[in-house]
Amino acid sequence: MEAETAVRLGDGGYVLSVFLLIFGGALVFWMAAGFAMLESGLVRTKNVSVILTKNIGIMALGSVVYFLIGYDVMYGHGVFGQLFAFGAVAGDKGSDYGLHTDFFFQVMFAATAASIVSGTVAERIKLIPFFIFTALIAAVIYPVVGNWTWGETFLGNGDEGSFMISTFGSAFSDFAGSTIVHSTGGWAALSGALLLGARVGKYGPDGKVRPIPGSNLPLATLGTFCLWIGWFGFNGASELALATKENADNLALVCASTHLGASAGAVAAAILSKIIYKKVDLTFVLNGTLAGLVAVTAGPNIALWVGALEGAVGGILVVLAVPFFDKLKIDDPVGALSVHLVAGIWGTLAVGIFNPEVTFLAQLFGVVVVGAFVFVASGIVWYILKLTLGIRVSQKEEHEGTDLSETGLEAYPEFVKNAK
Secondary structure, eight states, rough: OOOHHHHHHHTTTHHHHHHHHHHHHHHHHHHHHHHHHHHHSSGGGGGHHHHHHHHHHHHHHHHHIIIIIIIHHOOOOSHHHHTTTTOOOOOOOTTOOOOOHHHHHHHHHHHHHHHHHHTTTTTTOHHHHHHHHHHIIIIHHHHHHHHTTTOOOOSSSGGTTHHHHHHHSOOOOOSOOIIIIIHHHHHHHHHHHHOOOOOTBBTTTTBBBBOOOOSSSHHHHHHHHHHHHHHHHHHHGOOOOOOSHHHHHHHHHHHOOOOOOOHHHHHHHHHHHHHHHOOOOHHHHHHHHHHHHHHHHHHTTTTTHHHHHHHHHHHHHHHHHHHHHHHHOOOTTTTTTIIIIIHHHHHHHHHHOOTTSHHHHHHHHHHHHHHHHHHHHHHHHHOOOOHHOSSBOOHHHHHHOOOIIIISSOOOOSHHHOOO
């Protein structure tokens, strides 16, 4: 009994690290509820059931295909991992906290990358082609990016990625995925939005933008709070260990910096929207909060003031990026491109500005390589789906709402009935 107790006490660091990743993974899972609520609040009533179906489907389908294929592409030593690493072998993950723990934590990130696409293509996408794309981004597109970076086979600090150091002075650095997760989802969403086209009536013949208000701002606000809470797991557990005092101190820094990034993003977006539009726009405040979180994700382990600054700039960028995409007639019902793509790029580049151990050129190179790969690969998938199954519902179905044509269920049937 004494020997068994000693073994258990000796495993204390391992146990705490496992707990950190399991609890952090559960918080990241809660972000799926945040995405579902945020998107449901920012789309029209007639499209809410499809949004909910997509979000629960993303988590379920994305987890299955990441288990079957994606995890090996990203970290494995099998045929998929060898193929996409260009002959290099990805790092041996999970030795400090167990293989099952690592998979549980990593699969939540794969699902998050796929979730980002949902809002941008909302209100006019067919459900089945969307799920096919979800399967492919979770199985191949996101894991390839992860293999190159966190797998250390191309952009990372592994043996095969050492050219980054010799060429740029440092490897690409992205602590929890401003580019690896968020910009990946953003680039995939952008390619889909371009091929899908804007919602009917969004842009007038003169190019004027016609606002299409969401159905439920309280729900969107709740979704933002859910995402904010989940981000403490997203960034915090990316410390990947809780075995030492240094790990615990780093965890505290990351969580505090994450919170300040979100807060500064919200404040900056509120102030700028008041200056530009003479009103404090709640949707900008919500997306400013999320942009602050996305921006700080690449470097929450530097300093608190850096986290706050990264978040504030992220909030400012959202207020500027939303009308920019509208000028290009790229329709994004929930502002996901401004939040995840634009703020993700900024946050990644900011690490090269504020972290003396990382060079700006290495960050810029990583952003360009990831962006080019994801945009082209996603565009090919979307184009094939468009030619075969079709990706957009008919104008009649769009007018009536995708809920009826794609799920046969209305989210608010009594409300819709009384409104008629």
